[in-house]
Amino acid sequence: MAEQFPFAFDFSKFTQGFDVSGFNVPGFDTFFKGEMPTFDFSMMQEASRKNMAALMEANKKAVTGYQALYKRQAEIFEAAVAEAKDRMSEVQGQPMTAEAAAANFETMKAAFDKGLADLKEIAEMAHSANTDAFDIIKARTEEAFAEMKDAAEKMAA
Secondary structure, eight states: OOOOOTTOOOHHHHGGGOOOTTOOOTTHHHHHTTOOOOOOHHHHHHHHHHHHHHHHHHHHHHHHHHHHHHHHHHHHHHHHHHHHHHHHHHHTTOOOOHHHHHHHHHHHHHHHHHHHHHHHHHHHHHHHHHHHHHHHHHHHHHHHHHHHHHHHHHHHO
């Protein structure tokens, strides 16, 4: 039979000299009896897997939302450039009369109003992309806190 290492640590003998009856800290009595609650590594692994899945889903939502936003921005820019070219060709060569100035003012006002509407649309798209991603992370965070609470209750029981 192999000889046991003479300096091996024996936890049960280590705690024999301690009287913890008057020490009222939750969990310490089980520690000194050698009955530490075990840590559930599979629960942590599953929680990490769920966290990564939620992050990936949130990133996909954000990327999809921002791709749509950038596509819409390009469409708005192309339409604005085409509209400006059309207006410039109409105005070019016309004498500047009071009626022409009033018409140009109305055209500029309409373009400004359309620009504001487009800006609002882009802002709403960005807000939607951010909100969708945030909602996924928020739901996972709430789920993780519930899981931690359940695990703590199981350990306390």
